[in-house]
Amino acid sequence: xxxxxxxxxxxxxxxxxxxxxxxxxxxxxxxxxxxxxxxxxxxxxxxxxxxxxxxxxxxxxxxxxxxxxxxxxxxxxxxxxxxxxxxxxxxxxxxxxxxxxxxxxxxxxxxxxxxxxxxxxxxxxxxxxxxxxxxxxxxxxxxxxxxxxxxxxxxxxxxxxxxxxxxxxxxxxxxxxxxxxxxxxxxxxxxxxxxxxxxxxxxxx
Numbered sequence: 776x777x778x779x780x781x782x783x784x785x786x787x788x789x790x791x792x793x794x795x796x797x798x799x800x801x802x803x804x805x806x807x808x809x810x811x812x813x814x815x816x817x818x819x820x821x822x823x824x825x826x827x828x829x830x831x832x833x834x835x836x837x838x839x840x841x842x843x844x845x846x847x848x849x850x851x852x853x854x855x856x857x858x859x860x861x862x863x864x865x866x867x868x869x870x871x872x873x874x875x876x877x878x879x880x881x882x883x884x885x886x887x888x889x890x891x892x893x894x895x896x897x898x899x900x901x902x903x904x905x906x907x908x909x910x911x912x913x914x915x916x917x918x919x920x921x922x923x924x925x926x927x928x929x930x931x932x933x934x935x936x937x938x939x940x941x942x943x944x945x946x947x948x949x950x951x952x953x954x955x956x957x958x959x960x961x962x963x964x965x966x967x968x969x970x971x972x973x974x975x976x977x978x979x980x
Contacts, residue, residue: 782914808883815890859892860970862965
């Protein structure tokens with residue numbers, strides 16, 4: 776318990792720092808409204824929970840010890856982020872002014888798709904494995920139960936933050952969905968996701 780306050784402080788800094796999860800949550804909120812953003816946040820947290828259980832059970836240590844397995848997961852995750860980013864960039868291009876009104880309109884993002892995207896984007900980031908195995912033991916996580924509790928607490932904080940982020944974006948939805956602003960946001964979030972994907976692919980452990 777003595778390490779709980781420092782853990783919460785470090786977790787808050789990590790969670791609040793913008794990253795691919797934030798970019799994906801913003802994009803999916805614009806596509807699917809509050810439900811789209813909330814389900815994306817739920818998917819991200821579920822992915823973190825999977826890494827938490829794996830780290831607590833020692834499975835992550837096997838992944839870190841296997842260079843080919845670690846690289847494979849990393850490259851798959853990077854490719855998925857680039858894929859999502861490329862779709863956002865294509866949306867930005869499709870939303871250019873056109874003679875045909877509504878030509879760029881698309882069906883809203885389904886909650887199931889938002890959940891899947893959040894989950895896969897997080898599971899495809901093996902840096903989360905390194906993060907959990909490096910961070911949690913520093914705050915008293917020296918047993919399966921302690922590691923699990925700290926990890927799930929981190930997941931809960933992530934869910935709360937990203938859900939709040941989604942609600943804020945959804946509240947400003949009418950403004951953010953204006954064609955010019957929406958096109959700019961698609962371009963920015965797409966570029967960010969592609970950049971994070973390329974950086975993940977290029978990073979060493």
